[in-house]
Amino acid sequence: MPEPVLAIRDLTVEFHTEDGVVRAVTGVSYELQPGEVLGVVGESGSGKSVSVLSVLGLIPQPPGRIASGEALFKGRDLLTLSKSELRDIRGGEMAMIFQDPMTSLNPVLTIGEQISEALRAHNPGMGDAAASARTVELLELVGVPFAERRVRQHPHEFSGGMRQRAMIAMAIANDPTVLVADEPTTALDVTIQAQIVEVLKAAQRETHAAIILITHDLGLIAELADRVVVMYAGRVVELADVMTIFRKPRHPYTVGLMKSLARLDSEQEWLEPIPGQPPSLISPPPGCAFHPRCAQSQGRAVCRSDVPVLRSFGEGGDHVSACHFAEELSVAHVRVGAGEGV
Amino acid sequence: MTDGQPRGDILPEDRETVGIPAGGTARPAAASASGPFAIPEEPGGFPHDLAVDYEAGVELEARSQWAYVRMRFVRHRLAMASTIVLLALTAIALLASQVAPYSYDELDLANISSPPTLEGTHWFGTDLLGRDYLSRVIYGTRTSLLIAFLVALVSTLIGTALGAVAGYYGGQIDNLLMRFTDLILTLPGLAVLLTAAAFLGSGDLAVGPFTLPQPVKVGLILALLFWTQLARIVRGLFLSLREKEFVEAAKAAGASDMRIIVRHILPNCVGPIVVTMTLVIATAILVEAALSFLGFGIQPPHPALGKLIAEGQAEGFEVWWLVTFPGLVIVVICLAINFIGDGLRDALDPTQRRVRA
Numbered sequence: 001m002p003e004p005v006l007a008i009r010d011l012t013v014e015f016h017t018e019d020g021v022v023r024a025v026t027g028v029s030y031e032l033q034p035g036e037v038l039g040v041v042g043e044s045g046s047g048k049s050v051s052v053l054s055v056l057g058l059i060p061q062p063p064g065r066i067a068s069g070e071a072l073f074k075g076r077d078l079l080t081l082s083k084s085e086l087r088d089i090r091g092g093e094m095a096m097i098f099q100d101p102m103t104s105l106n107p108v109l110t111i112g113e114q115i116s117e118a119l120r121a122h123n124p125g126m127g128d129a130a131a132s133a134r135t136v137e138l139l140e141l142v143g144v145p146f147a148e149r150r151v152r153q154h155p156h157e158f159s160g161g162m163r164q165r166a167m168i169a170m171a172i173a174n175d176p177t178v179l180v181a182d183e184p185t186t187a188l189d190v191t192i193q194a195q196i197v198e199v200l201k202a203a204q205r206e207t208h209a210a211i212i213l214i215t216h217d218l219g220l221i222a223e224l225a226d227r228v229v230v231m232y233a234g235r236v237v238e239l240a241d242v243m244t245i246f247r248k249p250r251h252p253y254t255v256g257l258m259k260s261l262a263r264l265d266s267e268q269e270w271l272e273p274i275p276g277q278p279p280s281l282i283s284p285p286p287g288c289a290f291h292p293r294c295a296q297s298q299g300r301a302v303c304r305s306d307v308p309v310l311r312s313f314g315e316g317g318d319h320v321s322a323c324h325f326a327e328e329l330s331v332a333h334v335r336v337g338a339g340e341g342v
Numbered sequence: 343m344t345d346g347q348p349r350g351d352i353l354p355e356d357r358e359t360v361g362i363p364a365g366g367t368a369r370p371a372a373a374s375a376s377g378p379f380a381i382p383e384e385p386g387g388f389p390h391d392l393a394v395d396y397e398a399g400v401e402l403e404a405r406s407q408w409a410y411v412r413m414r415f416v417r418h419r420l421a422m423a424s425t426i427v428l429l430a431l432t433a434i435a436l437l438a439s440q441v442a443p444y445s446y447d448e449l450d451l452a453n454i455s456s457p458p459t460l461e462g463t464h465w466f467g468t469d470l471l472g473r474d475y476l477s478r479v480i481y482g483t484r485t486s487l488l489i490a491f492l493v494a495l496v497s498t499l500i501g502t503a504l505g506a507v508a509g510y511y512g513g514q515i516d517n518l519l520m521r522f523t524d525l526i527l528t529l530p531g532l533a534v535l536l537t538a539a540a541f542l543g544s545g546d547l548a549v550g551p552f553t554l555p556q557p558v559k560v561g562l563i564l565a566l567l568f569w570t571q572l573a574r575i576v577r578g579l580f581l582s583l584r585e586k587e588f589v590e591a592a593k594a595a596g597a598s599d600m601r602i603i604v605r606h607i608l609p610n611c612v613g614p615i616v617v618t619m620t621l622v623i624a625t626a627i628l629v630e631a632a633l634s635f636l637g638f639g640i641q642p643p644h645p646a647l648g649k650l651i652a653e654g655q656a657e658g659f660e661v662w663w664l665v666t667f668p669g670l671v672i673v674v675i676c677l678a679i680n681f682i683g684d685g686l687r688d689a690l691d692p693t694q695r696r697v698r699a
Binding site: 056058084087088089090091092095096098100103104105106107108109117118121122167170171 | 586587588590591592593594595596597598601605606609610612
């Protein structure tokens with residue numbers, strides 16, 4: 001296996017609030033291989049965004065605090081870099097696409113100004129003409145029609161889908177090796193989502209970047225991801241390649257996520273939601289954080305007393321799951337097929 | 343916008359389909375001119391100024407942002423009229439020595455306290471020493487405008503810088519700067535001004551190798567007291583704007599703090615800053631008037647608008663023109679500046695579509 005481009009090891013991030021210490025991310029480890037798309041899934045508050053944002057130095061500190069861990073990127077630990085070293089990496093070798101293109105673009109600057117900003121921040125010698133030529137080229141690449149004229153327009157003159165394309169153009173401006181897409185389609189219409197997926201694929205073809213895709217949309221995962229990290233209450237609960245996750249999930253939470261997904265290929269009157277609420281991260285349940293909502297636990301004591309560790313299951317590459325009773329989850333148990341198509 | 347005119351600013355949503363057709367197999371580069379989905383730039387047969395149907399995907403004109411600002415400002419009639427008035431007044435003030443019929447201290451002892459007349463040479467009449475009042479008002483306008491613009495410039499620089507730093511960094515820096523602002527704000531303005539005027543003397547002020555002319559001195563003193571309001575406004579704007587996602591996006595793109603402050607956040611504050619600046623100009627003229635009225639500020643024989651009113655007011659109602667003309671000029675300047683501020687605020691907001699009459 002080649003050297004990973006980004007390796008997050010044992011990352012713990014806390015937020016100090018008035019109500020107590022929120023452990024948003026606890027002991028998270030995952031690796032990003034060159035050129036792959038790594039999906040990070042989980043409910044709101046599962047720590048999927050924070051695990052990545054903290055690596056990029058984008059969580060406010062304080063109240064945030066990186067309690068432990070390391071994030072190796074090209075042999076350097078990102079968590080120990082100075083602010084200016086990190087700034088050079090952000091937008092350069094590691095770029096980011098945000099969730100809401102409506103608010104992530106500056107309303108008073110034109111699209112062209114914003115993209116050439118990103119270019120110039122990392123290419124100090126770049127002239128006006130070169131920057132604007134490259135900007136037009138980037139917009140054409142992400143499928144913005146009439147790019148030469150569109151660069152002179154403001155974000156409010158762009159539709160949502162076009163804005164997200166512009167955001168993607170900005171992110172790939174400096175040929176990143178790692179592209180972080182934080183819920184890139186959540187704020188968009190379903191029809192536009194499909195187009196943005198295509199743009200993301202095109203962007204990856206162009207830059208050969210490895211993508212971290214943060215989402216709670218399993219359809220998007222099925223469409224784009226090579227490997228999937230499932231997070232719950234700030235921990236990684238399951239990690240496998242995308243086929244294995246959909247075909248043979250080894251964690252009851254993953255199974256729950258699959259069951260709560262509407263499908264076109266089965267007669268299904270009702271969806272099966274996961275009962276209960278996501279746990280409080282200030283005082284998470286003892287033992288396995290998922291046990292109060294777990295269909296598998298059935299009140300067994302070990303779920304309430306011991307935090308399950310990630311165990312390897314071998315089938316389909318490195319499949320790991322953190323459940324005491326992962327073996328009980330047979331394929332027959334899970335009435336979901338592979339996720340081909342959205 | 344007149345109906346039927348081409349609108350370069352609105353594009354139909356169905357353009358979404360131009361770049362990547364449904365099915366999603368084509369490369370996005372299809373939008374470039376050579377691709378199969380390319381759209382001819384010039385649809386044949388239509389005159390260029392007609393609103394060509396949007397299905398053709400032809401965008402007729404994309405204006406630059408400053409073109410929009412200019413367009414919205416020009417359509418704001420009151421603001422435009424005010425600009426013309428202010429420009430005219432400024433021109434007259436700058437060319438005072440050419441425009442004014444007399445010098446500001448030239449005595450005409452044959453015509454002392456003569457009322458305004460269109461027949462003689464003294465249109466605005468003369469004062470108690472026989473000085474031509476039109477000339478004195480023109481020179482006074484020059485002094486007052488100089489002070490006003492100086493105050494506006496300096497106080498805006500100070501207020502914006504302090505407010506931006508306080509609002510962006512927050513925490514202890516914010517605390518320190520804002521308590522300092524509060525301190526300045528609690529000073530009784532007039533008392534401080536009078537003390538400063540008394541302490542610094544009434545003539546020109548020598549600072550090292552430079553000599554500050556008297557109006558500049560008064561302007562700087564006023565500016566050092568007038569930045570507080572703007573600092574608070576800018577701080578408030580920065581506090582809310584720094585939480586916006588586009589700031590986070592700029593950070594994620596590797597922009598430095600300085601760049602974010604100046605390039606990303608500040609342009610979002612231009613509207614309130616300009617409006618506050620115009621208010622400061624108006625206030626500065628009035629405070630200068632008050633200061634001169636109390637006998638500090640500009641010293642005789644140099645006229646300033648406030649000074650002229652102060653002198654005229656002592657003479658009673660028989661010589662009404664001594665108060666009326668400089669007063670009118672102050673009113674006109676202040677109104678014009680306020681209207682301009684109004685127009686600028688509307689014009690600088692890029693999301694503003696409505697054009698005010």
